[in-house]
Each structure stands twice: as C-alpha cells, then as structure tokens.
Amino acid sequence: MNSNTPLLILGIDPGSNITGYGLVKKQGSQLIHIDNGCLTTKRSQELPQRLHSIHASLREIIQKYKPDCMAIEEVFFAKNVSSSLRLGEARGVALLAAAQEGVEIFEYSTRVVKQALTGFGQAQKEQVQKMVQKLLKLPEVAQIDASDALALAICHANTYKMRSL
Amino acid sequence: MNSNTPLLILGIDPGSNITGYGLVKKQGSQLIHIDNGCLTTKRSQELPQRLHSIHASLREIIQKYKPDCMAIEEVFFAKNVSSSLRLGEARGVALLAAAQEGVEIFEYSTRVVKQALTGFGQAQKEQVQKMVQKLLKLPEVAQIDASDALALAICHANTYKMRSL
Numbered sequence: 001m002n003s004n005t006p007l008l009i010l011g012i013d014p015g016s017n018i019t020g021y022g023l024v025k026k027q028g029s030q031l032i033h034i035d036n037g038c039l040t041t042k043r044s045q046e047l048p049q050r051l052h053s054i055h056a057s058l059r060e061i062i063q064k065y066k067p068d069c070m071a072i073e074e075v076f077f078a079k080n081v082s083s084s085l086r087l088g089e090a091r092g093v094a095l096l097a098a099a100q101e102g103v104e105i106f107e108y109s110t111r112v113v114k115q116a117l118t119g120f121g122q123a124q125k126e127q128v129q130k131m132v133q134k135l136l137k138l139p140e141v142a143q144i145d146a147s148d149a150l151a152l153a154i155c156h157a158n159t160y161k162m163r164s165l
Numbered sequence: 166m167n168s169n170t171p172l173l174i175l176g177i178d179p180g181s182n183i184t185g186y187g188l189v190k191k192q193g194s195q196l197i198h199i200d201n202g203c204l205t206t207k208r209s210q211e212l213p214q215r216l217h218s219i220h221a222s223l224r225e226i227i228q229k230y231k232p233d234c235m236a237i238e239e240v241f242f243a244k245n246v247s248s249s250l251r252l253g254e255a256r257g258v259a260l261l262a263a264a265q266e267g268v269e270i271f272e273y274s275t276r277v278v279k280q281a282l283t284g285f286g287q288a289q290k291e292q293v294q295k296m297v298q299k300l301l302k303l304p305e306v307a308q309i310d311a312s313d314a315l316a317l318a319i320c321h322a323n324t325y326k327m328r329s330l
Contacts, residue, residue: 051264085240085249085256088257089256090257092254095254096257099217
C-alpha cells in the first residue's frame with residue numbers, strides 16, 4: 001500500500017462500563033479526526049446485556065465507517081484477576097466485532113502508545129490526552145476513554161508510517 | 166414453572182483453546198443427557214478468529230437445541246492476570262451468544278458445582294468427571310471440558326429442583 005493511500009483507523013479502549021472509540025484518518029502525513037465517543041452501559045444491566053450492547057454498537061460503528069483496521073491495547077497486567085476477567089470479556093466482544101466485519105486488528109502496549117504520542121513511555125494519562133487534542137486539532141480534550149482510543153489509532157498511524165518507509 | 170416441566174440446560178466451560186459444552190434435560194427427577202462436546206480452535210489461528218469461531222459454534226448449538234437456560238462457571242480467581250484475560254475473552258463471547266439468543270444465564274462457582282455433584286466442595290476433577298458419567302449414564306467419561314460443562318448443567322438442574330420445592 002502506498003503511504004499516500006488514506007488509511008482509516010478505529011482505536012478501541014474496551015471496558016464493561018465504558019468502551020471508548022476513536023476514528024482517525026491518515027492521509028499522507030496528515031492525521032484527520034473523524035469521530036470519537038464513549039459507549040456507556042448501564043450499571044443496572046446484567047453483564048451479558050452489557051456485552052450485547054457493546055458488541056452491537058461496535059458493529060454499527062464498523063459498518064458505518066468501514067475502517068481499514070482496528071488498534072486495541074495489548075494487556076500485560078491489570079489491577080487484579082477479577083478486573084482482568086471483566087476487561088477480557090469486553091475485549092473479547094470488541095475483537096469479535098472486528099473479526100466478524102473482517103477488520104484487521106493491531107495491538108499496542110500502553111508504553112508504546114505513550115512513547116508514540118509524547119516521546120516518553122511513562123507519560124501521564126493527561127499528557128497523552130493533551131497530545132491527542134493537539135495532534136487532531138480537537139476544540140477540547142476528548143473524554144478519557146475516547147481519548148485513549150484515539151491515541152491507539154494515532155499510534156497505529158505512526159507505526160504504519162514507519163513500516164511503509 | 167411446574168417442577169415436572171422439562172428444562173433443557175446448556176452448560177458451558179469456556180476457553181480460547183477448548184470450549185466445552187453439555188446439554189442436559191431435566192424431566193421430573195430424571196436427568197437426561199442430550200449432547201456434549203468440545204469446540205477446539207486451532208492454535209495457528211489468531212485470537213479474534215478463534216473468538217469468532219467459538220461464538221459462531223455456540224450460536225449454532227443454541228439455535229439447534231433452543232435451551233431454556235445456560236449455566237457457566239463463576240470465576241473468582243485464575244492462575245494469573247494473563248490467563249484470566251484470555252478466559253474473559255472466551256467467556257465474553259459465550260455470554261454474548263446466550264444474550265443474543267435470549268437465553269437466561271446462571272453462574273455457579275467451582276465449589277458449588279463440586280458440592281452439587283459429589284457432596285464435597287473440594288472434590289478432585291476426576292471424581293466430578295465420574296459422577297457426571299454415572300448421573301447421566303454415559304458409556305464412558307466425557308472429555309474433561311465437555312464433562313465440566315455437563316457438571317454445570319447438572320448443578321443448575323439440582324439447584325432448580327431445590328428452588329422449585
């Protein structure tokens with residue numbers, strides 16, 4: 001693929017309460033913000049219904065924008081086994097939605113995302129959030145989960161650039 | 166629901182490599198084995214493709230047998246955060262398949278399943294496997310993941326009996 005071919009990247013930050021998503025188009029050396037948002041599930045809902053709602057919304061987003069690829073966090077550790085299980089469930093339905101729509105998936109660790117955005121792998125969450133706002137020329141910072149999803153998309157856009165050199 | 170109304174229970178033991186399933190019909194005080202098996206994914210496949218395959222197979226099984234409910238293990242701990250994440254991903258798509266087909270889900274801890282099958286919450290896996298064979302009059306023990314799924318279905322059948330008294 002020529003490095004000037006536009007690439008539409010969907011970043012996803014999954015969670016059973018809030019799943020952030022962000023769409024970034026890479027066109028030449030430009031990064032263009034397309035959309036971002038948070039899929040919020042009701043705490044009163046049972047887990048299977050929440051997963052159903054996350055999965056259905058992600059499929060809708062994929063069908064609407066038809067991204068070329070999806071970028072998602074590579075998880076090495078979570079707070080504990082229970083939070084890691086909950087994260088896995090949300091992550092599972094997000095990966096499934098992409099697989100069902102034939103979207104290629106790329107994984108990046110938090111450290112790599114921070115490094116790509118700020119040049120520093122140990123950067124604070126807020127620094128990353130501000131860099132996302134700056135790089136995509138957003139009028140204000142995006143909600144944290146949506147911003148993390150945009151950061152993943154930007155990280156993929158930069159990695160892709162390096163690969164295509 | 167009258168305790169004589171037949172109840173078809175689908176037990177599921179999810180995993181990204183092997184997902185066991187087992188179908189048990191409870192009719193009055195009788196437990197009838199309907200089917201069991203293992204959904205095995207190829208290790209050469211990427212994770213999203215494996216999740217896709219588990220999800221598609223489970224939806225097919227649910228559509229074929231139309232179970233009244235699904236019994237799945239309640240997980241409190243796993244070996245480590247990474248295995249818990251992998252388990253969560255498989256569990257997520259199993260819960261999704263049931264939610265999409267409108268099947269009610271019940272969770273039971275390993276201790277409760279072992280207690281229900283053998284009368285002893287700390288029973289060995291093999292003891293549970295033999296009790297499953299005995300209770301369902303199987304010609305031989307089922308494969309361990311399928312047997313665990315049948316154990317979950319039997320556990321739900323017994324709990325349901327207690328509830329309906």
